[in-house]
Amino acid sequence: MAANIPARIIDDGLKAGLFSAASYAVARRGELLLSGAAGRVDFEPGAMPVKSDTLFDVASVGKPAITATSIMILVERGLLSLTQSVGKILEPRFGSLAHLDVVEVRQLLTHTSGLPPIPRKIDPPADQDEPSDLSRVLEAALTTPLLRDPGVGYTYSDVGYILLWEIIELVTGISPMEFARREILRPLGMHSSEFLPNGSDIVRTDAAVPAGVVHDPRARALGGASGHAGLFSTAPDLLRYVEAIRTGGAPILSRASVARMSRSQCAPGVGAMSYGWFCAGNDFLPSGDLFSDVAFGHSGFTGCLLLIDPAYDVSAVLLSNRVLNTSVDGVPFLRLRRNWLNAVAAAATS
Numbered sequence: 001m002a003a004n005i006p007a008r009i010i011d012d013g014l015k016a017g018l019f020s021a022a023s024y025a026v027a028r029r030g031e032l033l034l035s036g037a038a039g040r041v042d043f044e045p046g047a048m049p050v051k052s053d054t055l056f057d058v059a060s061v062g063k064p065a066i067t068a069t070s071i072m073i074l075v076e077r078g079l080l081s082l083t084q085s086v087g088k089i090l091e092p093r094f095g096s097l098a099h100l101d102v103v104e105v106r107q108l109l110t111h112t113s114g115l116p117p118i119p120r121k122i123d124p125p126a127d128q129d130e131p132s133d134l135s136r137v138l139e140a141a142l143t144t145p146l147l148r149d150p151g152v153g154y155t156y157s158d159v160g161y162i163l164l165w166e167i168i169e170l171v172t173g174i175s176p177m178e179f180a181r182r183e184i185l186r187p188l189g190m191h192s193s194e195f196l197p198n199g200s201d202i203v204r205t206d207a208a209v210p211a212g213v214v215h216d217p218r219a220r221a222l223g224g225a226s227g228h229a230g231l232f233s234t235a236p237d238l239l240r241y242v243e244a245i246r247t248g249g250a251p252i253l254s255r256a257s258v259a260r261m262s263r264s265q266c267a268p269g270v271g272a273m274s275y276g277w278f279c280a281g282n283d284f285l286p287s288g289d290l291f292s293d294v295a296f297g298h299s300g301f302t303g304c305l306l307l308i309d310p311a312y313d314v315s316a317v318l319l320s321n322r323v324l325n326t327s328v329d330g331v332p333f334l335r336l337r338r339n340w341l342n343a344v345a346a347a348a349t350s
Helices: 002-015 059-076 086-094 105-109 133-143 158-172 176-185 217-221 235-246 255-261 331-349
Strands: 021-028 031-039 231-233 296-300 304-309 314-320
Touching: 002 021, 002 031, 002 331, 021 235, 021 331, 031 235, 031 331, 059 105, 059 158, 059 176, 059 231, 059 235, 059 255, 059 296, 059 304, 086 105, 086 158, 105 158, 133 158, 133 217, 158 176, 235 304, 235 314, 304 331, 314 331
Parallel strands: none
Antiparallel strands: 021 031, 021 314, 296 304, 304 314
């Protein structure tokens, strides 16, 4: 009976119009426990049904799965240090960024850099042609001032992960998207996952933009993908990723990196954030009421989550497009998400 409840909760969300599509996958001790795909790619009559390989815009789930993981790969290879100055790393390409000289790479990963949530607004010069959206957003991210000194407070920041994307490209010399394909997606067999996808079997997140175009406006302006958003994936693919992290990182990371990614790396009293993941004590952690205090995870604005609970050997993925219904605020969805997580925890530990 317990295993049927998560599916029923998803059906309740579809009937209430909280989203048009959902897909999920849960593993316990490496064995698939629950999985399902329901709904249609949008609310239009006759829209395509969702299948297990239908792509979702996973939004900020890409922060740990792509950006933080890529950074840790570079650290393992001796190409980057977590205590390096962000300003000094970026200076060869972008010139002096004195306000970022005091920020360390690890502080971008843990949202303790002092940077605000989004880049500051930059108006184009009146006497010049308007620069591209990409150059304006990137300039804004690079020049956004700090709210406070690094390391003394926690503020969830897309700006920090935009900068991490630039660091990956500067260190590797290739597109961060190609680096992620080569070092994360292909080794894990995440063959459905992609940036800038084409095709009709893609869940819509915004009625004003085509399917396959990232929902986040800053990621759109930055060419369709950046360190904070842009990955399109499936529940089975993302389960492969979280299972790799749960079991120690192979074949993409070492156990040493995963140890740092699975426990808070913030100073006591500052926050509860690892290198890429929300940890127990962080209000952003999507863990419900029943998962253990060592669970860690991440959510995405479009209606997605990843959760790993080492105590119960559980990995969970939930994808949806809750942002497509703009007439409902996020409260009912967050309530449903908590209920779904509670039902998953019960099913996984029965």
